[in-house]
Amino acid sequence: MVDMSINLAAADMMMASLAQGPVKLGVTDLNISYGGIPALRDVNLTVKEHEIFSIIGPANAGKTSFLKALNRMDTFNTNMKVAGEILFNGLNVRNLKNIYALRSRIGVVFPLPVGLPLTIYENVALSPRLRGINKTSDLDVIVERCLTRAALWDEVKDRLDSLGSLLSGGQQQRLTIARALSQEPDLLMLDEFSIAVDPVTTMRIENVLKELKQDMTIILVTNLVQQARRLADRTAFFLEGECVEVGKTEDLFTGAVKDQRTRDYVEGKFG
Amino acid sequence: MSEIDSLRASMTTDFDSRNMDWYIDKIVQFLVFIAGISAIVFIIGIFAFITLEGFGFLLEDFSFREFFLSPFWEPSDEDAPEYGILALVAGTASVTGLAMIVAIPFSLGAAIFIGEFATGKLRESLKVLVELLAAIPSVVWGFIGLSIMNPLIIDLFDVPVGLNVLNAGIILGLMAAPIMTSIAEDALKAVPDRYREAAEALGATRWQVIYKTVLPAAKNGLLGAVLLGMGRGFGETMAVLMATGHAVNIPDSLFDPVRALTATIAAELGETAVGAPHYQALFTIGIFLFIITFLINLTADLIVRGIRKG
Numbered sequence: 001m002v003d004m005s006i007n008l009a010a011a012d013m014m015m016a017s018l019a020q021g022p023v024k025l026g027v028t029d030l031n032i033s034y035g036g037i038p039a040l041r042d043v044n045l046t047v048k049e050h051e052i053f054s055i056i057g058p059a060n061a062g063k064t065s066f067l068k069a070l071n072r073m074d075t076f077n078t079n080m081k082v083a084g085e086i087l088f089n090g091l092n093v094r095n096l097k098n099i100y101a102l103r104s105r106i107g108v109v110f111p112l113p114v115g116l117p118l119t120i121y122e123n124v125a126l127s128p129r130l131r132g133i134n135k136t137s138d139l140d141v142i143v144e145r146c147l148t149r150a151a152l153w154d155e156v157k158d159r160l161d162s163l164g165s166l167l168s169g170g171q172q173q174r175l176t177i178a179r180a181l182s183q184e185p186d187l188l189m190l191d192e193f194s195i196a197v198d199p200v201t202t203m204r205i206e207n208v209l210k211e212l213k214q215d216m217t218i219i220l221v222t223n224l225v226q227q228a229r230r231l232a233d234r235t236a237f238f239l240e241g242e243c244v245e246v247g248k249t250e251d252l253f254t255g256a257v258k259d260q261r262t263r264d265y266v267e268g269k270f271g
Numbered sequence: 272m273s274e275i276d277s278l279r280a281s282m283t284t285d286f287d288s289r290n291m292d293w294y295i296d297k298i299v300q301f302l303v304f305i306a307g308i309s310a311i312v313f314i315i316g317i318f319a320f321i322t323l324e325g326f327g328f329l330l331e332d333f334s335f336r337e338f339f340l341s342p343f344w345e346p347s348d349e350d351a352p353e354y355g356i357l358a359l360v361a362g363t364a365s366v367t368g369l370a371m372i373v374a375i376p377f378s379l380g381a382a383i384f385i386g387e388f389a390t391g392k393l394r395e396s397l398k399v400l401v402e403l404l405a406a407i408p409s410v411v412w413g414f415i416g417l418s419i420m421n422p423l424i425i426d427l428f429d430v431p432v433g434l435n436v437l438n439a440g441i442i443l444g445l446m447a448a449p450i451m452t453s454i455a456e457d458a459l460k461a462v463p464d465r466y467r468e469a470a471e472a473l474g475a476t477r478w479q480v481i482y483k484t485v486l487p488a489a490k491n492g493l494l495g496a497v498l499l500g501m502g503r504g505f506g507e508t509m510a511v512l513m514a515t516g517h518a519v520n521i522p523d524s525l526f527d528p529v530r531a532l533t534a535t536i537a538a539e540l541g542e543t544a545v546g547a548p549h550y551q552a553l554f555t556i557g558i559f560l561f562i563i564t565f566l567i568n569l570t571a572d573l574i575v576r577g578i579r580k581g
């Protein structure tokens with residue numbers, strides 16, 4: 001009994017040091033605008049390694065724009081202007097020579113599942129193939145591992161050759177998570193992943209995320225306040241293009257807030 | 272009279288009389304119906320006319336073996352006229368085949384550039400330009416084949432005549448490319464942007480996105496574009512008449528002159544007596560062309576529809 005409690009204490013300490021681990025992502029004075037209209041103003045925050053960092057806030061808060069700036073998806077939209085510094089593993093993503101290499105290290109899960117027009121197998125094998133892994137035996141291992149981790153393997157193992165788009169919404173979302181995992185990312189970003197997913201599947205995915213935390217850093221954008229509470233180590237509250245507050249999730253939900261608006265949102269008074 | 276009685280009286284008048292709006296509605300319905308049905312009526316009428324004109328030949332002088340397997344098209348031979356379209360089919364097929372080899376890379380490349388890489392004004396002006404190219408009359412293309420390609424081929428390849436498979440194939444390819452580009456670009460545009468974003472988020476480069484995601488997703492539409500281009504090449508008359516050399520011949524090389532099915536009809540129909548076997552044989556070629564183009568277009572249409580559903 002004594003030994004065990006000591007071990008538990010040690011584990012607690014380890015977890016604590018992990019939570020305050022090295023900085024994975026440092027954002028300084030981030031400003032994003034679309035055609036001159038600001039979407040996000042003067043955001044300063046850090047995300048630490050191996051934490052689940054959630055961003056909550058109502059629509060038009062700038063949450064998705066924030067994610068797009070992180071993996072340079074701004075190149076899709078010539079209207080989108082990004083200013084400020086984003087350090088990913090200490091390197092500024094604003095002036096990289098090869099943004100494809102950056103994107104390949106950041107997994108993204110979109111609000112609505114995007115099953116690429118490929119088979120289930122090829123959806124997951126695409127990213128490894130892009131990295132140059134072409135041996136069938138290697139790909140088989142990766143595909144099984146990623147689908148298993150995304151809690152989808154048992155449901156699809158007998159029909160890997162059917163189209164990914166034929167799966168149900170919840171299955172497709174787990175397929176996109178498996179696809180993101182096949183990138184072996186150090187950062188996984190999920191943008192309101194549960195919007196088209198039933199509650200049971202949502203809980204399964206949430207459990208998956210808790211496990212994944214040991215291997216990667218997770219940024220979770222959600223408009224479900226309780227989801228942030230269940231999962232996140234720290235939470236940022238975005239409102240109308242402003243980062244109102246960043247803090248330990250537990251503090252935010254127990255009333256230890258610096259800003260009244262955060263309290264109102266968390267308590268469901270608006271949003 | 273109570274209020275409800277007077278109301279009923281006025282409604283009865285309204286319900287029993289037909290006013291101007293009612294008649295205009297009926298007339299417009301009728302006109303739209305006529306316009307809609309006329310396209311179908313015309314097509315059936317044309318097919319019936321061609322079949323009727325060629326019918327006598329089909330019944331009397333037609334021999335399946337001779338028509339499809341004989342390389343001799345000698346309808347004006349007084350003693351023993353021969354009606355074999357094998358050489359003409361070979362001519363049309365060789366020219367159309369070469370045209371596709373020319374047109375597919377050009378049109379797919381152009382469609383990928385316009386649809387995936389070009390943005391803003393460049394994209395819009397390129398699209399307008401492609402539409403303009405598609406509107407060039409075929410006789411102008413034939414003229415280019417005759418007056419520009421002909422001496423060019425003679426100079427470049429040191430051959431006596433420049434009117435041949437190569438000339439007509441290139442001309443036809445350039446003719447078919449704009450329409451194929453236009454349809455192929457539509458097919459690429461039908462691929463949702465979220466596929467591109469999802470693939471790019473995986474770290475795929477622009478080309479990898481196109482090659483691994485966009486092209487597979489658009490493959491039915493692209494195939495439809497190629498088939499419609501083929502239909503265009505198959506049915507084209509004036510340009511091939513002018514650029515092929517118009518000699519009945521199964522070609523051995525790119526530099527052999529050939530004759531196309533369509534060009535044969537165009538060149539000979541005016542010189543035949545209405546109702547004569549030669550006249551009817553030309554109409555039988557028409558039936559054959561009609562069926563082939565119909566099949567090609569139908570296949571293309573079914574394939575293109577396939578993607579819209581799936």
